[in-house]
Amino acid sequence: MAPRSFLKMHGLGNDFVVFDARGDAFDPDADLVRRLADRRTGIGCDQLIVVDASAVATVRARFWNCDGEAVGACGNGSRAVAALVGGDASIETAGGLLTATALVGGASVDMGTPRFDWDAVPLAYAMDTLALPLAWGLLANPGAANVGNPHIVFFVADPDAIDLGVIGPEIEHDPVFPERINVGVAALPARDHMVLRVWERGAGLTRACGTGAVAAVAVAQRRGLADARVTVSLPGGDLVITRQDDGHLVMAGPAVIAFTGTVDLEDYR
Numbered sequence: 079m080a081p082r083s084f085l086k087m088h089g090l091g092n093d094f095v096v097f098d099a100r101g102d103a104f105d106p107d108a109d110l111v112r113r114l115a116d117r118r119t120g121i122g123c124d125q126l127i128v129v130d131a132s133a134v135a136t137v138r139a140r141f142w143n144c145d146g147e148a149v150g151a152c153g154n155g156s157r158a159v160a161a162l163v164g165g166d167a168s169i170e171t172a173g174g175l176l177t178a179t180a181l182v183g184g185a186s187v188d189m190g191t192p193r194f195d196w197d198a199v200p201l202a203y204a205m206d207t208l209a210l211p212l213a214w215g216l217l218a219n220p221g222a223a224n225v226g227n228p229h230i231v232f233f234v235a236d237p238d239a240i241d242l243g244v245i246g247p248e249i250e251h252d253p254v255f256p257e258r259i260n261v262g263v264a265a266l267p268a269r270d271h272m273v274l275r276v277w278e279r280g281a282g283l284t285r286a287c288g289t290g291a292v293a294a295v296a297v298a299q300r301r302g303l304a305d306a307r308v309t310v311s312l313p314g315g316d317l318v319i320t321r322q323d324d325g326h327l328v329m330a331g332p333a334v335i336a337f338t339g340t341v342d343l344e345d346y347r
């Protein structure tokens with residue numbers, strides 16, 4: 079098997095190994111994803127992305143967490159794909175069809191309309207997703223949304239004061255979330271500014287989570303706490319999330335190539 083080219087990309091430090099498979103099909107299994115994503119023995123990444131040809135869009139993008147599980151959406155990864163493709167593009171994903179525009183040093187992506195029905199999140203049983211009647215220690219009453227993948231967000235005074243590395247995995251694996259969950263802790267110092275940290279399902283603490291930012295803003299707007307346009311400050315930098323008149327949430331921010339390389343997949347069998 080010939081060595082395969084890859085790009086190492088990131089959006090605000092949320093990093094990706096990207097395979098452009100438009101001319102050469104590639105279907106990694108979970109074990110291969112885990113091996114390539116390993117930061118000591120592989121290339122290393124939070125998520126692996128395969129870009130394919132699509133019958134309905136400019137490209138198809140498939141996303142895997144570094145734990146090997148395929149996921150429906152990745153906001154920062156979608157910007158990376160948009161930056162790679164260039165211009166105006168549509169991106170077919172398991173979480174829905176996205177439209178995107180490449181910008182200098184990044185991209186903006188229309189992430190669609192958030193879903194708030196309890197069974198769309200999904201939750202194990204019917205609950206009000208505006209404020210779930212659930213608590214883990216002092217963290218209580220999170221909002222929930224599905225933006226192509228599932229998220230809950232807690233509004234707190236200081237996200238840095240939360241030991242998200244400890245409580246995040248406990249919440250991620252709680253049986254109330256049948257598909258597990260991404261966990262955000264957010265503060266709103268102003269109606270147009272959010273500070274956010276995210277424990278990502280299948281990837282842990284990352285420097286930024288694009289869908290986490292979209293979901294947190296969606297919940298804050300639904301609670302009447304945020305303006306239509308919100309700058310979200312994550313550990314890796316800022317994203318701007320804008321709710322359009324049609325209810326779609328558009329995410330804008332950086333996406334860059336860190337380096338390119340080739341990998342011999344025989345070494346990962």
Ligand SMILES: N[C@@H](CCC[C@H](N)C(=O)O)C(=O)O
Pocket residue numbers: 092124125143149150151152153154155227228260278279280281284286287288289290
């Ligand atoms: N980092 C991503 C989200 C990746 C998927 C997520 N961990 C999940 O399991 O749903 C982003 O930028 O949105």
